[in-house]
Amino acid sequence: MSLISISTDTYDNFRSDALARAAQNLGYDVDGYYGYQCWDLAAELWQNIGFGGGYPLTGPLHYARECWTNSRDANAGDDFDLIYNLQDVKRGDVIVIDASAVSSTGHIAFCDEDYNGTTRMNLLGQNQVNPNAVTGHIPTVTNLSVATFLGAFRYHEWEQPTPPPPIGINKKHIP
Numbered sequence: 001m002s003l004i005s006i007s008t009d010t011y012d013n014f015r016s017d018a019l020a021r022a023a024q025n026l027g028y029d030v031d032g033y034y035g036y037q038c039w040d041l042a043a044e045l046w047q048n049i050g051f052g053g054g055y056p057l058t059g060p061l062h063y064a065r066e067c068w069t070n071s072r073d074a075n076a077g078d079d080f081d082l083i084y085n086l087q088d089v090k091r092g093d094v095i096v097i098d099a100s101a102v103s104s105t106g107h108i109a110f111c112d113e114d115y116n117g118t119t120r121m122n123l124l125g126q127n128q129v130n131p132n133a134v135t136g137h138i139p140t141v142t143n144l145s146v147a148t149f150l151g152a153f154r155y156h157e158w159e160q161p162t163p164p165p166p167i168g169i170n171k172k173h174i175p
Contacts, residue, residue, distance in 0.1 A: 004028060008048045011092030011110070011158045015124055015141075018044075022138040027126050029136070030055060036136030039064050041126045042094055042108045045155065052077055056108075065106025068096035068150040076153060083152035089115040092158040095123065098148035103131065111152070112141050119147040 004021075006028075007013035018041065021027065027036030030043040043055035059070030067075055076082050083093055089111050097107040109125025123144050127136040 003030075003047050004044065006044050006048050008045060008155075008157070011155075014045065014092075015110070015112070018124060018139040019141070022140065025138060027136060027138040034134060034136055035132070036126045036138055037064075038108050038125050038127045038136075039067070040136070041110070041124075041139055042067070045094070046075075049079060049155070049157070051079060061105075063099075063105035064103075064108040065096060065098050065150060067108055069098075072151060072153075079157075080153040080155055081159075083154055086146060086149040087115050089121075089146075089149075089152050090154065090160075093152040093154050095121075095146065095152045096150045097144075097146060098150050100145065100148045102145070106148075106150070107144070109144070119145055121146050 006017045028040045028044045029036055030040045030047065039056070039058065046055045053074060056067045056075045057071035058064070059066030072082055083089060089095060091111055091114050093111045095109055095111050099106050107125065107128065109123035109128060112122040112124045120143055122141055124139060124141050126139050128142045128144060129140045130137050
């Protein structure tokens, strides 16, 4: 398969491009195996930013969870920070979930919200609605369990600066 151009300047533009493709009932299949799998959408980001390895590495089983368990440092390279705590997850982070009752291979997707204090979050990903091991499924934003969170990758270019604290009103100067 070949690289499909997708916007990487902001998470919102990346998300819009992925969902526009889904509206045409299309997804991303970077490696030509098993259709639109979750790993393929993450691989689109890695490829489109010109990541040195070309796409995120997995491990001997080629499972999504191995992007973290076997290859997190190589996958982070100089472009991503590693996030170890679910409570630190921000919108746009690429989250990796371990095996669960839903998937023995784990899952990789983009957080569509900052951590919300629960073990369920809205995720932008592929093959997370009507998952199919043979054909996969187009990109969707879906509320999924993150109870088996392994870690996340934060793309440097999508980091938002922390806003300064609001300026307080000095009551002494109010007539």
